[in-house]
Amino acid sequence: MHIPDGYLSPATCATLYAGAFAGWYVALKSVKRVLLSRVVPLISVFAAFAFVVMMFNLPLPGGTTGHALGVTIAAIVLGPSGAILAISIALSIQALFFGDGGISTLGANCFNMAIVGSLVAYGSYRLIAAGSSIASKRRIAAAAIAGYLAANAAALVAAIEFGIQPVLFHDAAGTPLYAPYALRVALPAMLIGHLTFAGLAEAVISAGLVAYLQAADPTLLQSTSGIPEADVTATVGAAARSPRRLWVAVALLMLLTPLGILAAGKAWGEWSPSELAGAGSPSQIAAAAVTPTAITPAGMQRLANLWTAPFPAYAPAFVKSAAFGYLLSAIFGVGFLLSLSLLAQRYLERRRATRYSA
């Protein structure tokens, strides 16, 4: 999408430089309202980051690869003004230092990618993510859609710039003097590539980066989220505290387990053969039985002694206090399940690592 010198007429270049200057002026004025000494390094380093991200060879669905623009994540983290400046700086260095993109077309490239791209990315992200929390999955989808739309909007504008060249700039014999294709060719030619590859690359990297920031550094998503900073900090703090709260809740439930001994009667369906034989709750058993009889089924009688629980009736034999027995059973049960879960997790991680290193 980096238009080299020679593709656009000087008049088009001048017009787009004027458009880019207007965008830069507004953006610079907007960021100057913030502390300038803070903004200069932030935008500079972000521009360097965008430059490097543009060099990433991104694997795309279907087995191919593509390059992202980095404009969407810039718009999400810095806002539209910061993104316009950061991407323009990155594009300027590409043109003036690496020769990627022309000098006469630098205004056009900045207009297409930095200005149109940033505004479309920012607008669509805000629209789709409106009202969602910082950690919401909707933000990931919003970043992906914003990235896809931004890349394609920039390509669309570039295609229009190409497409008007033969109409406006041709010699007496009808020979196009600059980009030779009319809109009916330029539009599909540009958009097919961007609808399939470049847009997808921008969508993938934007969504991936937003998902990463949600987990690693959610405060970076705050400035364009529309959520007050205090709420974000609270959400982040709550997220960080949530495991502790879970442990407290589990401990509380364990402490409350002796409440079970206050319950009258027998838990429905947990009858032993002796209870079925008449010592339990006859009315419940009678209501549950297929045939109204108090005789223990033969199969149940045979299998009843197949397995003896380590803590029958929620208390080991040596524990005399029923309440303490309940508590001990709860501690043992929770500990046992946690150990099982940790073992399963370790097994799955090892299996995954083996698969990737095979």
Add this chain to the structure above:
Amino acid sequence: MKRGQFLESTVVGFARALSRALMSEEIAHQPGLLQSLDPRVRVIGLFALVLAVTLSRKLAVVLVLFLAAVMIAAFSKVSIGTLAKRVWLVVLAFTGVIALPAIFITPGNPIAIFAGGSLRITAQGVTTAVLLLARVETAVTFTTLLILCTPWAHVLKALRSFRLPQEAIAMLAMTHRYIFLLIETAGQMLESRQSRTVGRLPGREQRRMTARTAGVLLSKSIDLSNDVYLAMQSRGFRREVRILSDFRMRSWDYVGLLAFLCAGSIAVWMGR
């Protein structure tokens, strides 16, 4: 895609960018025609020639400018091999592919007819394709000569003397500096991941890994910007960017500037 292939191509891209930057610095410090001129003259002169190439409507004029670019390159110790590899072949591959269909689909006077008239080459098509290719080759050659023969710091100083906002110059300078740091950091992250990747990674895992690498790079970038901000504060930054400008125009520089402007003006007049 095979395992780590996307990692390798990214790392190779990083290495290529670093080597190109290094090459530019080396050429810029060699004695030569362009190097002997004041950086402001180089910037104005080569920009003027790029503009002249863009304004020229005649192929012959563009070709003369191309020859001028080759001569300037030769006198500035820029090897033709470097230009061919770095500019001409790349432009030929990229713009050539774009320009080729124009030969067939541009309406005009047919000069060759194939497949019973369904495929025809028009004079207008050939002219526009060759003009586009020549113009892009010539303009990119001039731009590359500027890049190869002028250290980045001098380009910035030259831009500053053209009254560009100080903030913009400061951001360009800072970005350029940190691009190389971040390229190195990202390269190291990808290399370390590549060295630990033996099996074939599924596409989804590849994308996740790339996004994670980019995410870590983003976090590091933000931390870096905080460090730079604190360093600026500690050195007493007072919202003013000062760039030392010790350029002095000599008579040779005026001759060079005049030559560039005359060549550009004549090209525009001849090519109108």
